[in-house]
Amino acid sequence: MTAMPRPRDRSEGAKRDIVAGGIVVAAILLFVGTGSNVMQSVIRSLIGIGGGPDNVLTSMLILNIALILFGWRRYEDLNREIVERTEAEQRARYLADTDPLTGFLNRRALMANGQQLIVDAALEKRQVALFLLDLDHFKTVNDIHGHAAGDRVLQVAAERITAVLPPSATKARLGGDEFVAMLPFEPAARDHIEALAAQLVAALEEPIFHGAQQIRTGASLGVALASEAGITMETIVRQADIAMYHCKDEGRNRFCWFEPGMEMAVQVRNQIETGIRSGMPRGEFVPHFEPQVDIASGRLLGFEMLMRWESPEYGMIPPERFIPVAEESGLIGELSLQVIGRAMEIAKGWDPSIMLAVNISPQQLKDPWFSQKLTKLLVETGFPASQLEVEITESSLFENLPLVRSIVTSLKNQGVSLSLDDFGTGYSSLSHLRALPFDRIKIDRSFVAAMRGSPDAQAIVVAIVRLGESLSMPITAEGVEDEATAIELTRLGCAKGQGWYYGRAASATDTTALLAERGLMRAPVVPEGAPTPDEAPLRKSA
Structure with missing residues (x-):
């Protein structure tokens, strides 16, 4: 059985780095102290004044140079390790926050980033529109064309969402075929938000080609509004989700703003579903x-x-x-x-x-x-x-x-x-x-x-x-x-x-x-040997 590699203890590495640094500093100080004496002896020997450098001092100088080279190598290793560690942490953070299929944020990252976006927009006296978009008939795409085609549809949908929305929009895939986008805007620019929603619906209505297959889906889009810092991401996402399902009920392939009455409709729908299950x-x-x-x-x-x-x-x-x-x-x-x-x-x-x-x-x-x-x-x-x-x-x-x-x-x-x-x-x-x-x-x-x-x-x-x-x-x-x-x-x-x-x-x-x-009922089936309706009273009276 192969033993699991022992995880590296970063504290031990830091201690070694401190010791190595101390040795290098000491080596530099010794080099300054001994190097001048040795060099003076060498110069005197060359001009015929002295007997040459002291062997001990010379050895110490060579040792100091070796320690300085060792320190420089360690410095280079530390720099490389810092770069690699930084890149690994950035890569891990990207994977933790990103949907790998589309490159959008995932649900966890959206909830955190979106909440901060709402707070920042409120401080600037701006509002935030949240689009929740669901592809129509996406399950049918997987059932008929296969999951590779389904992945292709999701990727193309993400590309079209990116092409329509401004670069400043926060984009995420919640999971399955649900996408979210958040856009801060000035309160007077609501018409612009509606125009973007209409463009998204139109863009996602266009056919998607996967090999020789032509796939059509369309989309239903719910829009919710965050106009104050106190609203939570959970609330605004739920409101947009309600509006999106209202679109589906109205015929799909359209967008709808969330309205308070829609929430009551959802409650009624849940009551009906509960009634069906119990009825x-x-x-x-x-x-x-x-x-x-x-x-x-x-x-x-x-x-x-x-x-x-x-x-x-x-x-x-x-x-x-x-x-x-x-x-x-x-x-x-x-x-x-x-x-x-x-x-x-x-x-x-x-x-x-x-x-x-x-x-x-x-x-x-x-x-x-x-x-x-x-x-x-x-x-x-x-x-x-x-x-x-x-x-x-x-x-x-x-x-x-x-x-x-x-x-x-x-x-x-x-x-x-x-x-x-x-x-x-x-x-x-x-x-x-x-x-x-x-x-x-x-x-x-x-x-x-x-x-x-x-x-x-x-x-x-x-x-x-x-x-x-x-x-x-x-x-x-x-x-x-x-x-x-x-x-x-x-x-x-x-x-x-x-x-x-x-x-x-x-x-x-x-x-x-x-x-x-009208005489259109079947005649009752009489078992063999049983009395007919006409005979029964006669036999009883007999």
């Missing part, structure tokens, strides 16, 4: 069912399942309040499958002609095991796969198309129908429609609602209907709210519709009553 095991999330009908005849064809939250504290909460929180917190997969399972248990009592349509979150399509999980639900509930229609939004197709293709192909092989939801709002291309085994296209409600007052919206609806006909894909129109819209859709050739005109989403109890009224 799932208590069964507070339930399916509601919106009718889907044949537009021409009015015949009931199926229902789209919509999730509702029956909170004992807040009452009925619509999905637009809690679904985004569930997606951000990573709870949407578990929550969605739980409610879909409950919907299948209810729908297996429906007539086989009635379809159940369920929406799938884009987050769920990032799960390679999603098709297996949904198939497991079908087996556990006994619900026929042929009665299930999975609706996928077109925006889901662009994050990882090979994985989505694998999932939808697996579901198709199980007998599940597939529908492309919200068509027209994203960036679907004909190649995707041909490459993926969709059975149906759904026109987004925004086009249907605007159809009567907007020739452009009507033209889009007509184009989608004709596209469906050419691809042999039936069309479902969402958002049908009146008879006139239904008549117009029928004229255009749209076969299936849903919306308030046909009925709002209803609870499981109301939906079952509606189907029973």
